[in-house]
Amino acid sequence: MHSFMDAKILAKNLRQSLAHNGIERSHSECLELVAQQFGLKDWNQLSARIAATANRASMDxxxxxxxxxxxxxxxxxxxxxxxxxxxxxxxxxxxxxxxxxxxxxxxxxxxxxxxxxxxxxxxxxxxxxxxxxxxxxxxxxxxxxxxxxxxxxxxxxxxxxxxxxxxxxxxxxxxxxxxxxxxxxxxxxxxxxxxxxxxxxxxxxxxxxxxxxxxxxxxxxxxxxxxxxxxxxxxxxxx
The missing domain is CATH 2.60.120.260 (Galactose-binding domain-like)
Structure with missing residues (x-):
């Protein structure tokens, strides 16, 4: 199961799924949608969370x-x-x-x-x-x-x-x-x-x-x- 750390993969999968149903969305738009699915305002917030978590994970x-x-x-x-x-x-x-x-x-x-x-x-x-x-x-x-x-x-x-x-x-x-x-x-x-x-x-x-x-x-x-x-x-x- 994917977590918020896999946001870019989730955005890619979402974009492909939407395209399959005739709905075109950019990768950036899908990143914004994924961020909202994780309860955040936008991709900038989620990106910051991912970076902070990855930094902690590499150190401790x-x-x-x-x-x-x-x-x-x-x-x-x-x-x-x-x-x-x-x-x-x-x-x-x-x-x-x-x-x-x-x-x-x-x-x-x-x-x-x-x-x-x-x-x-x-x-x-x-x-x-x-x-x-x-x-x-x-x-x-x-x-x-x-x-x-x-x-x-x-x-x-x-x-x-x-x-x-x-x-x-x-x-x-x-x-x-x-x-x-x-x-x-x-x-x-x-x-x-x-x-x-x-x-x-x-x-x-x-x-x-x-x-x-x-x-x-x-x-x-x-x-x-x-x-x-x-x-x-x-x-x-x-x-």
């Missing part, structure tokens, strides 16, 4: 912890991700744009730091991923875990965003514990997990643990492609 990347990587769709021009320079043992994800900056982020803007491991040692076991999370003006901050089959089919998935209770943290929160519990089917090939910030704000994470779940902990596999069991077959409850 956080170092990634060893063994961790960014998810494929994470844009470092939008998010600072890595080790918190002011707190040892803490990972941080922060949106570079503030709510008052006049930049409208796409609704599916995510900053994600993750690891991927083989599922073989964990098959037919119940695993828990837990961490302490603090947030500052966050749209949604969480940990997440996914279990995949060999062909990439999602078997189990929980990113906490759709939970009714004990879900992602929103707004500003002091250190709060969150936990994900998933069972690992015998057909599982890989396990993926990490930290996730959706939209604006920032999150910090510490005391991340991964291992065998306690017997009494319920599975939290919500929000994925598969349910744990047949659900709401009589259509008695609404979403």
């Amino acid at each position: 990347h956080l170092a990634l912890p060893e063994g961790w990587k960014l998810a494929r769709h994470t844009d470092r021009s939008i998010y600072r991700i890595g080790m918190d320079t002011e707190a040892p043992g803490v990972a941080k994800i922060a949106c570079r744009a503030g709510r008052a900056d006049g930049i409208v982020l796409p609704s599916d803007s995510f900053g994600v730091m993750m690891q991927s491991i083989t599922a073989e040692p964990y098959r037919e076991r119940k695993l828990a991923l837990s961490a302490m999370i603090s947030t500052d003006d966050a749209d949604a901050a969480s940990i997440w875990m996914r279990v995949d089959q060999s062909l990439g089919q999602v078997l189990r998935f929980d990113n906490m965003l759709d939970r009714v209770g004990e879900g992602s943290l929103r707004g500003t929160n002091d250190w709060t514990t969150r936990r994900i519990v998933l069972d690992v089917p015998d057909s599982a090939a890989s396990i993926h997990y990490g930290l996730l910030l959706n939209g604006y704000g920032s999150m910090c994470v510490k005391n991340l643990t991964f291992g065998e779940a306690q017997a009494g902990w319920p599975v939290t596999a919500g929000g994925g492609k598969l349910f744990m069991k047949p659900t709401n077959l009589d259509f008695s409850s609404a979403a």
